[in-house]
Amino acid sequence: MPPRQSPAQKLAAKLLLGGEWAPVTNTIGFMQRSLDEATVEWRQWAQESFHQPPAGFGVTEHRGTLAELLGKLLPLGYGQRWLLLETTNPEWTAVMENTRDTAHLWPLRGHFASVRGIPTVQVEDEPKNIKRMPDEPARGRWGGRTLTTYEKTGLRRFLSLYNSEPWKFTQNGEPYAFENTEQYLLPRPLDCFPHETLVEICRNLGLSPFEEDFYVPNGRGFIIESLHEPSGDEPGATRFTLAEARAGFEDLEHPRVDDPAVGNALYPLGSANTHPDAVYPATGHKPFRERTPWDEALKGFEESVQRYSSYPASASLSEGLEEYGILASPTFSSGGTGSESISVSVTPTLLEAPPEAREYTAAYAVLQWRQANGRSVSEFYPNRKQMTIIRRMYEEQGMYPFDVTPAQVYRTLAIDKMVRSVTELRITDELVDWETRSVTGSPTEKTNEHDERNNSCAWKIRKIMQDQEDAIWNPDVDDRQPWKQVVPEAGSSAVPGLDRENIGSFRR
Template sequence: MPPRQSPAQKLAARLLLGGEWAPVTNKIGFMQRPLDVAVDEWRTWAQESYHQPLAGFGVTEHRGTLRELLSELLPLGYGQRWLLLETANPGWTAVMENTRDTAVLGPLGEHFASARGIPTVQVEDVPKNLKHMLDEPARGRLGGRTLITFEEAGLRRFLSLYNSEPWKFAENGEPYDFEDTEQYLLPRASDCFPHETLVDICRNLGLDPFEEDFYVPNGRAFIIEALHQPTADDPGGTRYTLAEARAGYEDLDHPRVDEPVIGNALYPLGSANPHPDTVYPALGHKPFRKPTPWDGALKEFEKSVQRYSSYPASAWLSEGLEEYGVLASPTYSTGGTGSESISVRASPLLLEAPPEVREYVAAFAVLQWTQANGRSISEFYPNRKQMGIIRSLYKEHGLYPFDVTSDQVYRTLTIDKMVREVTDLRITQQLVDWEKRSSEGSPEERTHKYDRRNHSCAWEVGKIIQDQEHLIWNAQVDDRRKP
């Protein structure tokens, strides 16, 4: 009579390849694109991801059985390698990575769905096989089961059974029509989301993640990998064989391997694919941006920001700025000489404004910082005599006392002066009229507790100062001015 199987062994037998390629197959991702399209999408994401190897990314096509193709991910645990496999449903591609623990599969979250319009599914099923030991940490895994689906609008469905001793069940998103939601109300968490339910949902989505014959019907797959090599002092340079990665986790007969020997010896180059078919360069990290109605205007605004900046510059959408009555918020960053940069967060209100408004705001945002040639707004900041003249002009127009701090007023006028000195931009009546219209709204909008709109720094008074600037910045009252 064969030995009695534990619940963990029974579940493992129902998983892909009987669980023999866990931890790689513990979590499997799917993207709703044919294989060749999916490879291009994943490679494009990788080139702009936070993985930025100097040697770029290699893409290699492989053919073979599922087990043979999984072996192309070796070694496990070092570097970034992803295996993209065709499936029996030609509209879907499976993705696995060279993990020795828990796969990340980062872009299968919001990136592909929201940024590229590609529906994605992530499936995870890990048996609970904990074994407590007397003189070493427990062996095995806590276990868990998860389904996550994303559509273009964002998260569609999240179901999770996780072991926090005791088991707990959680769900989020909109149920599919074919789900039995009554099941989720059962008193025992483990009954709410059994393996059979995960399989049933996946099959309704056109996927069969735990069946070997669902994968590579034509034997095709691709490896995409970051091309960087381990060094002697690289703490993350350890490379595991499958057996070393399973020891102490799936394989309870052996202790965990913290310092792999065989893997390091077998894969000195850190990859099973030392000569990829094609190499693509890393293009620099570009954080995920969800498409918005303002993308075109943001790109043009970024060009304006770069036009006036003597440092690398970028622009970002910040929808929360409108709540504060702020059009744009610039940030100057430096990690030392030669690494300065400027980024400007722009509100939707600004991006919907006329081009003249965006242009002036771009110059104002950038030129308030010291330029690469050392020039700064300090050469225009008013002295006491000039401050007196400014206050007099404000009084003439019923705008004194200021409704913000005096330093904020003087600094705003100084930046305006800097803009006029180094560009041909001016505060026009068009800018004044637009600002007046944009500040109109319901009483609730005008009296928001965070709204920082004020009159002392408005373009209306800025134009008054601009028209009278000869009274302020002249040699008689400013000893920095040459006669």
């Protein structure tokens, strides 16, 4: 009579290859693309991911059975080698990772769906087989079951059964029409989301993640891997055989292996395939950014920022700045000579503005910092005589005293002068009219100390100063040589080497 099976063993028998390739097969991802298309998409993501190996990424096509192709993921350990597999559903490609623990498969968590318009599914089914030991940490895994699906519009469905002693069940997203939602109301969490329910939902999505014959109908798979060669003391330098990765987890007869002596001896450091079919460079980390209605305008604004900057420059969307009446907020950072960069957070209000407004703001954001050629706003920061003239001009317009600090007014006008000195840009009546229209209809009830419009630095008065600039910047009142006077810098943030200045203050 065969030995009695535990619940964990019974569940493992229902999983892919009977659980023999766990932990690799505990988590399986799917992309709604053919194998060749999915390989290109994953490789492009890797090139822009937080993995940035100097040697780049290798891509190699392999042929074989499912078990043979899973073997191409060895050694296990650091999660920078991915296996993409063809399935019997030509619309879907499976993805697995060479981790010895829970696979992350980061781009399936919203990136491909939101950024590239690729629906994704991720399934996880891990048997609970915890065994407490008297003289060592507990062996086994806590168990859990998860289904996560993303569509082009974002998260579609999330079902999760997890063991926090006791078991708990949670769900999110919009149920599919074929789901039995009444099951989720059962009092016992283990009954809410059993393995059979996960299988049924996947079947309705066109997937059979736990069936061996669902994979590699033509024996094809691709390995994409980081060509990183870690030093001996880095986490990525540990190389586990499948048996070493399972010891103390799936294999309860042996203690956990922290120093994989067999794997380290068997496998070389770095790439498992020293001669990949193709090598692609790491192109720099590009953080995940969901698609928005302003993407094209943001791209154009970033090009404008780069056009006026003598340092590497970028732009990003920030909807929160609008609460403070700010069009854009630039940041200059430097870790030393040669590492300077400028980034500008920009609001939807500005991205929806006329092109002239975006262009002027881009120049203003960049040119307030000392340029690589040494030019600086300090050339134009008013001296005492000029400050007196400016105050008199504001008073003639009924706008003195200022509604911000004098230093902010003088610095704003100096930056405007800097923009005019190095570009052909000017504040025009059209820009003033656009700003005026943008602030109409502001709520009468103010809930934030920054809600009041900043009139002293509005484009209307700045255009008046621009039209009368010869009365301010002329040899009779300004006999300074360039570079002599130092402008008070923008307020320093809590991060050393990083200054911040808000610009274009107005409330929509």
